[in-house]
Amino acid sequence: MTLDSKIPDGPIADKWDNHKFDVKLVNPANKRKFTVIVVGTGLAGASAAASLAELGYDVKIISFHDSPRRAHSIAAQGGINAAKNYKNDGDSVHRLFYDTVKGGDFRAREANVHRLAQVSVNIIDQCAAQGVPFAREYGGMLDNRSFGGAQVSRTFYARGQTGQQLLLGAYQAMMRVVGLGMAELYNRTEMLELVVKDGVACGVVCRNLVSGEVFSLAGHAVVVASGGYGNAFYLSTNAMQSNVTAAWRAHKQGAYFANPCYTQIHPTCIPASDDFQSKLTLMSESLRNDGRIWVPKDSNDARPAHQIPEEDRDYYLERRYPAFGNLVPRDIASRAAKREVDAGRGVGPQKNGVYLDFGAAIDRLGEDVIRDRYDNLFEMYDRITDENPYKMPMRIYPAVHYTMGGLWVDYNLMSNLPGLYVLGEANFSDHGANRLGASALMQGLADGYFVLPYTIGDYLAPLLGKPIVTTSDPAFKAAETKVSEGSKQLLSINGTRSVDDIHRELGKVIWDNCGMARTEQSLTKAISEIPAIRDEFWTNVRVLGSNESMNQSLEKAGRVADFLEFGELMCRDALHRNESCGGHFREEYQTEEGEALRDDENFAYVGAWEWKGVGSDPALHKEQLTFDNVHLATRSYK
Amino acid sequence: MSPANGDAQTTNANMKIKVTVWRQAGPNAQGAFKDYDLDDISPEMSFLEMLDTLNEMLNDRGEEPVAFDHDCREGICGSCGMMIDGVPHGPERGTATCQLHMRKFSSGAHIKIEPFRASSFPINKDLSVDRSAFDRIIESGGYISAPTGTAPDANLIPIPKGVADVSMDAAQCIGCGACVAACPNGAAQLFTSAKLAHLNLMPQGQAERWDRTVNMVDTMESYFGSCTNHGECEAACPKEISIDFIALMNKDFVKAQLKQRRLAGQLFP
Ligand SMILES: Cc1cc2nc3c(=O)[nH]c(=O)nc-3n(C[C@H](O)[C@H](O)[C@H](O)COP(=O)(O)OP(=O)(O)OC[C@H]3O[C@@H](n4cnc5c(N)ncnc54)[C@H](O)[C@@H]3O)c2cc1C
Ligand code: SF4
Ligand code: FES
Numbered sequence: 001m002t003l004d005s006k007i008p009d010g011p012i013a014d015k016w017d018n019h020k021f022d023v024k025l026v027n028p029a030n031k032r033k034f035t036v037i038v039v040g041t042g043l044a045g046a047s048a049a050a051s052l053a054e055l056g057y058d059v060k061i062i063s064f065h066d067s068p069r070r071a072h073s074i075a076a077q078g079g080i081n082a083a084k085n086y087k088n089d090g091d092s093v094h095r096l097f098y099d100t101v102k103g104g105d106f107r108a109r110e111a112n113v114h115r116l117a118q119v120s121v122n123i124i125d126q127c128a129a130q131g132v133p134f135a136r137e138y139g140g141m142l143d144n145r146s147f148g149g150a151q152v153s154r155t156f157y158a159r160g161q162t163g164q165q166l167l168l169g170a171y172q173a174m175m176r177v178v179g180l181g182m183a184e185l186y187n188r189t190e191m192l193e194l195v196v197k198d199g200v201a202c203g204v205v206c207r208n209l210v211s212g213e214v215f216s217l218a219g220h221a222v223v224v225a226s227g228g229y230g231n232a233f234y235l236s237t238n239a240m241q242s243n244v245t246a247a248w249r250a251h252k253q254g255a256y257f258a259n260p261c262y263t264q265i266h267p268t269c270i271p272a273s274d275d276f277q278s279k280l281t282l283m284s285e286s287l288r289n290d291g292r293i294w295v296p297k298d299s300n301d302a303r304p305a306h307q308i309p310e311e312d313r314d315y316y317l318e319r320r321y322p323a324f325g326n327l328v329p330r331d332i333a334s335r336a337a338k339r340e341v342d343a344g345r346g347v348g349p350q351k352n353g354v355y356l357d358f359g360a361a362i363d364r365l366g367e368d369v370i371r372d373r374y375d376n377l378f379e380m381y382d383r384i385t386d387e388n389p390y391k392m393p394m395r396i397y398p399a400v401h402y403t404m405g406g407l408w409v410d411y412n413l414m415s416n417l418p419g420l421y422v423l424g425e426a427n428f429s430d431h432g433a434n435r436l437g438a439s440a441l442m443q444g445l446a447d448g449y450f451v452l453p454y455t456i457g458d459y460l461a462p463l464l465g466k467p468i469v470t471t472s473d474p475a476f477k478a479a480e481t482k483v484s485e486g487s488k489q490l491l492s493i494n495g496t497r498s499v500d501d502i503h504r505e506l507g508k509v510i511w512d513n514c515g516m517a518r519t520e521q522s523l524t525k526a527i528s529e530i531p532a533i534r535d536e537f538w539t540n541v542r543v544l545g546s547n548e549s550m551n552q553s554l555e556k557a558g559r560v561a562d563f564l565e566f567g568e569l570m571c572r573d574a575l576h577r578n579e580s581c582g583g584h585f586r587e588e589y590q591t592e593e594g595e596a597l598r599d600d601e602n603f604a605y606v607g608a609w610e611w612k613g614v615g616s617d618p619a620l621h622k623e624q625l626t627f628d629n630v631h632l633a634t635r636s637y638k
Numbered sequence: 639m640s641p642a643n644g645d646a647q648t649t650n651a652n653m654k655i656k657v658t659v660w661r662q663a664g665p666n667a668q669g670a671f672k673d674y675d676l677d678d679i680s681p682e683m684s685f686l687e688m689l690d691t692l693n694e695m696l697n698d699r700g701e702e703p704v705a706f707d708h709d710c711r712e713g714i715c716g717s718c719g720m721m722i723d724g725v726p727h728g729p730e731r732g733t734a735t736c737q738l739h740m741r742k743f744s745s746g747a748h749i750k751i752e753p754f755r756a757s758s759f760p761i762n763k764d765l766s767v768d769r770s771a772f773d774r775i776i777e778s779g780g781y782i783s784a785p786t787g788t789a790p791d792a793n794l795i796p797i798p799k800g801v802a803d804v805s806m807d808a809a810q811c812i813g814c815g816a817c818v819a820a821c822p823n824g825a826a827q828l829f830t831s832a833k834l835a836h837l838n839l840m841p842q843g844q845a846e847r848w849d850r851t852v853n854m855v856d857t858m859e860s861y862f863g864s865c866t867n868h869g870e871c872e873a874a875c876p877k878e879i880s881i882d883f884i885a886l887m888n889k890d891f892v893k894a895q896l897k898q899r900r901l902a903g904q905l906f907p
Binding site: 278386 | 683694701703707709739741777781791798799802810836
């Protein structure tokens with residue numbers, strides 16, 4: 001099968017407008033005749049569900065959370081980008097487009113990124129109209145800050161809770177249509193199977209997480225907005241329940257998985273404290289605006305931070321990247337920290353962190369200013385570590401944070417399976433090999449508010465009057481049986497190890513071998529080890545309780561079973577990509593200065609994998625990327 | 639903030655604790671307390687990591703793990719929440735259960751853990767409760783109707799910083815339900831008033847202000863108990879939402895009723 005990205009013709013700046021004119025429309029009176037199933041109520045899912053229902057489509061919304069407001073998007077702290085140029089500092093749609101393509105290390109699709117930059121301005125308008133309490137200046141206008149190394153101030157924020165406020169805006173818009181009877185909500189419901197008939201997505205099979213009941217929903221289209229797969233690593237900054245199941249089960253029904261090896265490791269997280277650690281906590285990147293990163297020059301220096309004089313400190317980012325200093329992109333900052341810790345210069349009781357020091361900023365600006373900017377973050381740090389960052393530097397270390405890979409989609413956000421759309425972090429489309437700070441919220445909301453509502457009509461319009469596959473079809477019955485049998489099997493193993501225990505083992509293998517740095521050797525090793533862990537899981541996991549009631553161990557077991565298959569694909573993708581780009585750093589491919597070395601001649605493509613069964617080699621399909629507007633260049637942040 | 643200045647990094651020895659946990663197999667099952675001893679709890683653990691440890695132990699013993707809701711473990715999603723020694727989210731002020739650490743307890747502690755108790759929050763299982771009544775309140779009016787595509791440029795409506803700040807104070811509510819669990823009457827005034835204040839203070843929220851207030855208050859009253867000004871809600875709230883917002887809600891509610899009467903031709907017949 002060839003991958004048709006369906007990129008519209010014409011100059012980059014006109015593609016989206018032309019396309020909006022060219023797509024087929026569904027007559028307003030006919031929209032209610034189409035059922036669209038939306039899986040997920042994060043920024044992408046909630047904004048899509050609200051917008052589609054407002055248009056008149058019959059929308060069914062599924063979320064495993066007890067309330068849709070709890071989706072993982074709620075935890076985003078820093079902000080959301082938009083090319084508003086409110087600061088008059090030279091920002092533009094083209095600059096945001098350019099920065100995103102370059103920041104993604106030339107592995108994203110230009111046309112998608114340009115559209116993202118274009119609609120970014122509408123997102124801010126939309127959210128402000130919904131009442132999102134963005135930060136304001138004294139004159140009442142919206143405030144912006146520079147974020148994650150951007151050279152312009154284009155980030156909108158709501159204190160340290162931007163994700164929360166944006167999600168509540170989308171959730172409220174969605175609850176409005178639910179209240180008006182224009183959409184139906186299934187909370188505490190997990191999608192466990194995508195139903196495909198004659199190559200077309202036609203519904204889902206779900207489990208009610210309170211009663212255990214397995215049931216089906218049929219629709220004209222299925223929208224998967226189920227978030228990212230960072231928890232494959234066990235420890236990450238993702239919410240505990242974030243998982244790959246919805247995407248993975250769609251993959252096993254034929255949807256291609258693109259670039260799974262592109263994972264983002266965020267440089268500023270609190271280092272792990274011990275084996276019981278269940279997740280890692282992000283410290284907002286905005287801290288790098290005022291904090292200085294350093295380690296002691298001497299790896300044997302055991303003095304507490306404040307007793308180490310300036311001349312014995314190595315501000316290694318400022319030294320190596322004088323132009324960007326502490327604000328280099330995430331992948332570069334993360335690898336630099338790893339280099340210091342690997343060389344034994346790490347700090348803290350386990351020597352697994354680097355210092356992020358506010359001493360100089362406090363001297364320069366005063367403690368009040370710093371308190372005003374970061375107090376909630378400082379408090380959070382103190383609560384977790386019992387250390388006061390006003391008095392001693394924070395300790396930070398990189399952690400898995402975001403996944404750029406995801407299900408392959410075309411320009412319309414439809415996967416290679418007709419009728420299956422994929423939105424938000426669950427798709428692969430806009431960030432290439434590395435995502436810029438404050439761009440995930442933008443992408444999720446762009447997909448849901450401003451892209452899908454236009455593109456879905458093109459697919460649905462010709463289906464008018466055609467019968468829908470109903471839930472009594474054998475395809476649905478077979479999928480339901482598969483789900484029920486799957487639960488029964490997990491409950492019957494009754495081995496000796498808990499789900500978490502095996503997940504932790506898997507996560508360590510992936511982190512050690514397919515984490516911040518990868519080699520042919522490490523990846524080959526992981527690919528040989530993961531199947532053994534999978535076998536261990538299927539013969540020795542212990543899942544207690546029953547299928548007919550709430551059973552959180554069973555929920556987790558199903559998700560970990562998918563990670564055990566998915567993890568292998570991640571490593572295979574990383575192994576096949578014989579280059580370094582963005583978050584994918586293969587040690588064999590680096591410049592003399594230790595920077596990522598891309599191979600544009602051979603690898604300027606999207607790697608989309610087709611499932612061929614457990615233990616069988618997946619098939620690779622390539623979507624060639626062309627760069628007509630941003631010229632291929634080596635990133636330099638010196 | 640902790641006083642530590644970096645001279646010493648104290649790692650306390652691990653703690654021995656006893657927990658008494660509410661176990662209930664399902665929504666209609668009979669529940670009961672059960673005691674468990676935990677010998678190796680690190681003070682660095684979060685409260686939920688302590689429960690993870692308990693669940694590992696139970697799983698090993700062949701007993702079903704304790705069900706409890708959680709997700710972000712960063713105090714922002716509002717999933718977690720339980721009564722810890724009779725207090726919603728436990729002893730530390732302004733802290734959700736997931737952000738509470740075991741160093742706040744001493745070795746030898748005996749901790750009682752129950753689900754949030756309120757008739758409008760039926761128990762699903764063990765410590766997990768059903769808080770969907772909150773979603774019903776939001777869908778009855780907790781929004782500004784701004785269908786996608788209708789928005790003017792965001793800077794067309796300036797919002798004084800002070801207004802935006804207070805609105806944000808209210809908008810920080812995480813919907814955890816601790817306020818309801820803390821209230822002797824099981825009232826949801828703090829939650830409802832926080833959403834009303836967030837939206838009613840904003841210029842964008844004015845068009846629907848009075849309908850929103852009446853609809854949300856009516857829905858709230860159909861699910862929850864009534865407020866008799868105990869103030870326990872504010873003390874339990876992990877986001878320290880102020881009860882002043884309840885006063886604002888009450889004022890808006892009275893005004894809204896007047897306006898409705900006026901519209902119905904009752905005030906000026
Ligand atoms: C700590 C942290 C801070 C961040 N800060 C920023 C920031 O400042 N700026 C920025 O731009 N980005 C930030 N990000 C990234 C950003 O938050 C996420 O990429 C984004 O919110 C993802 O949104 P989403 O809608 O795609 O998915 P999610 O928010 O993850 O939502 C997934 C939804 O799918 C549902 N779901 C999943 N699987 C199933 C299933 N099988 N059945 C039913 N329902 C299912 C879940 O219930 C949930 O509702 C941050 C991320 C983290 C971890
Ligand atoms: S007002 Fe406070 S206690 Fe009540 S739901 Fe909101 S955050 Fe929780
Ligand atoms: S788990 Fe999210 S608030 Fe506690």
